[in-house]
Amino acid sequence: MRSLAAALLAERRVSARRGWEGENRELFEHPVEMNVVMGPMISNRGRRWDLFRLVIFIYACLAGLVPSLGWAEGMLLRPANVQAFDTPNDGGESLTVNWAPGPLDSPDARYQVLLGDAGATDAASLKVIAEFPAQTRLVKDLKGPWWTRTAERNWHQFVIRNGKGVALKDGTAYTVTVAVLKGEERMVGPLLQAAPTPNWFNWNLVNNLVLTLIFGGVVFFSIAQAKRRDIFLRRIPGLDAVDEAIGRATELGKPILYLTGAHDMSDPSTIAAAVILGRVAKKTAAYETELLVPHRDPITMAVCQEITKQAYLEAGKPDLFKEDSNFFITSDQFSYTAAVDGIMLRKQPAANFFMGSYFAEALLLTETGASTGAIQIAGTDSDHQLPFFVTTCDYTLIGEELYAASAYLSREPVQLGTLRGQDIGKAMILSVIAIGILLATLGVATQAAWPQYFLDFFKDVK
Amino acid sequence: MDATIIGAWVATGLTLFIFSFLYKDNPLFKLAENLYVGVSVGYTIVKTYDTVIVHLIWKPIVENQEWTLLIPVAIGLLMLTRYVPKAAWLSRYAFAFIVGVGAGLAIPRTVSSFILKQIEDTIRPLLMLVPGEGVTFSWNLMNPASSVNVIIVLIGVSSVLFYFFFSVEHKGPGKMVARTGVMFLMIAFGAAFGYTVMARMSLLIGRLTDLIEYSDPSYGRPTLWLALVTIGTLIALSLRSRSEPPEEG
Numbered sequence: 098m099r100s101l102a103a104a105l106l107a108e109r110r111v112s113a114r115r116g117w118e119g120e121n122r123e124l125f126e127h128p129v130e131m132n133v134v135m136g137p138m139i140s141n142r143g144r145r146w147d148l149f150r151l152v153i154f155i156y157a158c159l160a161g162l163v164p165s166l167g168w169a170e171g172m173l174l175r176p177a178n179v180q181a182f183d184t185p186n187d188g189g190e191s192l193t194v195n196w197a198p199g200p201l202d203s204p205d206a207r208y209q210v211l212l213g214d215a216g217a218t219d220a221a222s223l224k225v226i227a228e229f230p231a232q233t234r235l236v237k238d239l240k241g242p243w244w245t246r247t248a249e250r251n252w253h254q255f256v257i258r259n260g261k262g263v264a265l266k267d268g269t270a271y272t273v274t275v276a277v278l279k280g281e282e283r284m285v286g287p288l289l290q291a292a293p294t295p296n297w298f299n300w301n302l303v304n305n306l307v308l309t310l311i312f313g314g315v316v317f318f319s320i321a322q323a324k325r326r327d328i329f330l331r332r333i334p335g336l337d338a339v340d341e342a343i344g345r346a347t348e349l350g351k352p353i354l355y356l357t358g359a360h361d362m363s364d365p366s367t368i369a370a371a372v373i374l375g376r377v378a379k380k381t382a383a384y385e386t387e388l389l390v391p392h393r394d395p396i397t398m399a400v401c402q403e404i405t406k407q408a409y410l411e412a413g414k415p416d417l418f419k420e421d422s423n424f425f426i427t428s429d430q431f432s433y434t435a436a437v438d439g440i441m442l443r444k445q446p447a448a449n450f451f452m453g454s455y456f457a458e459a460l461l462l463t464e465t466g467a468s469t470g471a472i473q474i475a476g477t478d479s480d481h482q483l484p485f486f487v488t489t490c491d492y493t494l495i496g497e498e499l500y501a502a503s504a505y506l507s508r509e510p511v512q513l514g515t516l517r518g519q520d521i522g523k524a525m526i527l528s529v530i531a532i533g534i535l536l537a538t539l540g541v542a543t544q545a546a547w548p549q550y551f552l553d554f555f556k557d558v559k
Numbered sequence: 560m561d562a563t564i565i566g567a568w569v570a571t572g573l574t575l576f577i578f579s580f581l582y583k584d585n586p587l588f589k590l591a592e593n594l595y596v597g598v599s600v601g602y603t604i605v606k607t608y609d610t611v612i613v614h615l616i617w618k619p620i621v622e623n624q625e626w627t628l629l630i631p632v633a634i635g636l637l638m639l640t641r642y643v644p645k646a647a648w649l650s651r652y653a654f655a656f657i658v659g660v661g662a663g664l665a666i667p668r669t670v671s672s673f674i675l676k677q678i679e680d681t682i683r684p685l686l687m688l689v690p691g692e693g694v695t696f697s698w699n700l701m702n703p704a705s706s707v708n709v710i711i712v713l714i715g716v717s718s719v720l721f722y723f724f725f726s727v728e729h730k731g732p733g734k735m736v737a738r739t740g741v742m743f744l745m746i747a748f749g750a751a752f753g754y755t756v757m758a759r760m761s762l763l764i765g766r767l768t769d770l771i772e773y774s775d776p777s778y779g780r781p782t783l784w785l786a787l788v789t790i791g792t793l794i795a796l797s798l799r800s801r802s803e804p805p806e807e808g
Contacts, residue, residue, distance in 0.1 A: 305670050312670075331728050362654075363661030365669065399638060400654050429599030435577070435592040442584040457759075484752035487745075495744065497723045505725075520726045526678060527720055533682035534713065541684040542694050552682060557675035 173277065174199055175284035176208070181273035181291040184256055186245055189267040189295030192257040195248040196275050196286065199231065206231035206279040210255045212263065215270035215292075220285040223272060226263050227255060231277065242553040245300050250546075265293050301558040312522045319521065320514030328513045335474060335492035336505045339373075342448035342472040343380045351447035352387035353377070354440065356462070357401060358453020358477070359430065361394045365500070366478045370452035371397070371404055372503040373476070377450065378405045382412035390423040391440065393433050398425050434458040438465040451475040451490070452499065455482045463489035476502060529555055567773045571781040574766055575789045587792055681716050683709040715743040 176196045184191040194210055208231055211223035237250035248254060257273070259265055270292040276285040322328070346353045355377060357370040374390065381388045390405070392398035402423045409418035426436045438461065441449065449466040451459070451473070459482040466473050467489050475486035476494030486493045494502055497519075504512035533552055540548035576591035616632060619625040637653035640646040685706050687697045697705035721733070722740030729737040774782035 302667065302671070305667050305675065308674065309666060309670050329726055329728065331725055333725070361661070362658050363664060365662070365665050368658065368662070396638075396654075396657060399641065399650070400658070403651070403654065427596050427599045428603050429596075432592075432595040432599040436596050438580070439584070439589065439592050460759075480747075481751055481755065484748035484755070487748055488752070501725045517726045520724050523720050523724060526674065527717055529678060530681050530713070530716065533678065534685060534709070537682055537684040538686050541686050541688050544688075555675060555678045555682065557671050557679050559671070 173201060173206075173279050173282045173284050176275040176277050176286035178252075179275050179286040179289060180248070181289040182247075183291060183294050185247065186296055186299040186301050190259050190265045190293050192265065192271065192273060192291050192293050193247065194255045194257065194273055194275060195236075196253050197249075198235075198251050198253065199277060201277075201279070202231040203279075204230060204232060206277060208234070208253065208255075209276040209278060209283075210257065211274050211276060211285070212257060213272045215272055215290055217272040217288065220274060220276070220288065223274065223288075224262070225276075226257060226261075228278075229255075240556065240558055242301060242304070242556055242558055243550055244303065244553075267293050267295055269293075299559075304554050304556070304558075311525075312518070315521050315525075316515050316518030319518035320511055323510040323514030323517060328510075328517050330501075330505055330508075330513060330516065333494070333498055333501060333505055335476065335494045335498065336502050338472070338474055338492045339377065339450075339502075339506065340380065342450075342474055343377065343384060343386060345472055346381075346447035347384040347386045349447045352389050352444055353381055353448045353450070354437075354444070354446040354466075354471075355388065355390045355450040356437065356452065357390065357392065357397055358451075359393055359456055359458070360397075360454040362397055362400055364454055366452075366454045367394075367397060369499050369503060370476070371401055373450075373452055373499075373506065374401055375404045375408045376503065376506040378408035379412045382409040382414040382417055385414070385417060388422045389440065389444065389446065391433070391437055392423060392425050393428050393430075395425050395428075398423050430456065430458055431461075434461050437462055441465050441469050441471070445469055446471055448472045448474070451477070451486065452494075452502075453477060455479050455486075460485040460489065466490075564778055567778040568781040568785070571770060571773045572785045574770060575782075575785050579789055579793060582793055585793060585796055587789060677716070681712060683712070685709055714739070719743050 176199065178195075178197040180195045182193055183189075184193040192212075199206075207228055209225045210227040211220065212226045213223035217223060234253050234255055235250070236246060236248050236252050236254045239254060253275075255275075257263060257265065265271065270290050272288050273291055274286045274288050276283055319328075343353060355374055357374065358364075358367055360367045362368060362371070378388055380386075388405070390398075390401055392401065402420065405423055406415075406418050409415050426433050440446075441462075442465065446469070449463075449471045451462060452475070455462075455477055456479070459477075459479070463473060463475065463486060473490040474492045474494070475490040476499035477483060477486060478496050478499055480496065483493065483495060487495075500519075501516055504516045533555060536548035536551055539545065540552075573591045573594070576587040577595075579585055580588045616628065620628050620632075634653050634656055637649050640649040683704065685696070686694050687704070687706060689695050689697075696707075698707050699705040700707060702708065718736050718740035720740070721727075722729075722737045722744070727733060770782045772778075774780055
């Protein structure tokens, strides 16, 4: 009885495979046929059994038993429409494999992705680099946007990347295929050749480019507007305090301590801190107040030296400029902190400015500054350190207020226009969020896929 | 003497000297501070020489003939023209390059992380598709993706974003929205504060664990002896400062 069942299953597999290939003949890619499983299965049977199972099968078909017994649902077919190609929109060293969903994709079936050297003709020589349940790794589950999708949403996709025994080299061809497993049975797809290459453009990020261009256009438009008419800017309490702090230091005859944060000049917050330093330095030059700017980054120090020098020139006090008002301590986080704490205690600055990006040193610096009785003004976009600045400083510029600070202090049309442009950008973002939530809700309520075309455009896809 | 024992004495001494800052600024803290700065600068110089000069410049150019690296080297050398007053203007090209590249790299990264990512995570359907129940409005506060949490996040994001409108005056209904935004910010700051304080406590526990371990006789009890030295020095300095006349001015 057991032999009979096996014989029936084998015949069923053969028939189903033939039917499937026939249906997909035009779409199917099969440079090398790999009928590695079926042949031995059939040839090992005796003639007697061949005849017997043929009779039984014909009888079953005629009686319409195949569908009613569910035999078609249990047949193992080799992966169809397998495609292997260089992963688009990447830096190279990666291949992508797509294949159509099989009619037997079920939780107990599994797929294997195989990789080997170019020219391999035997699936046995390929290495299994991944194995996963048959109902996973679908295109629709991946994060890619619709405009770079390489297969239908219900297709399978696997991206082969370097690591864990895989070492792909750009320009080198490899043999790739997919196998399907169910129980003890295994069907290998066609062997395909593909070579990874790096790409110049990442079209996944085209939404990033479009948004940058839109926001850039809005900012340029706003700058043009700001040059023609006044732009209202609401009061920012922390910035009003800058003049107060410099004035207090001047009255007390004590220096002003200005920190530009932990990052280098590639960080926008450090650039903003350097711009505000220019405004503070101009005031200190005008009031002839000493300015101390200890640094953690030598390049930031050099840039800030130039900014300070320019500020003293603009204030008409170039002779008061001291080259060593900007000085480097060390790039190490806590030794820098210890040194600045020492400066706070010994020089007793009347005002401490903490602008830029900060890490764990934030609380150590501001606590010491608070103990000396100095006015403290902080401005950072390091959200994890903002609580410490809020609790220990007199005024804190939260997040984007740091970037608004230089516009507020200078009142220059270019900077005011930039700020206005950013506000318009934020209004656009709020609108997108409102429309997006509406569309996402409609998508759930109606089970429609079309809202995703809009939502994909606002996805962060690297 | 075993290097481990020397290390234990140095670590204990410097930890206690730094902790002495909790009393007030004193010569022991200054000693630790200057030692710390000096060692870190020395370490940075050696590390920079090895990483940048040897591995990023010398070896690739001299051994691998990667001549294109001479371009960044030349740009880097322009910075040194600052020490020649007549050629100091050349250094501005290097700074312009650094700031320009920095801004160019930061803009797409910022759009990606601070705009697209935030929008993507905020846009969530107000209704949920629950298997067996169909489309429903979920009131489950414990589920981050529930409908009620989507509304809370939407209110939070909108009000906080409105707070950062600088060209719109916060008055009337706008004032209420901005105040809601500040409330959301403060709640977030409070949570972050508590979380970070707990992390700092673990750092303190780490130092105290070391001090306890180094009070063991196998190390020569450095914690005990150096604590006595630190406390004794602070008392002596305090007595000395009392006996000295206060500084004028």
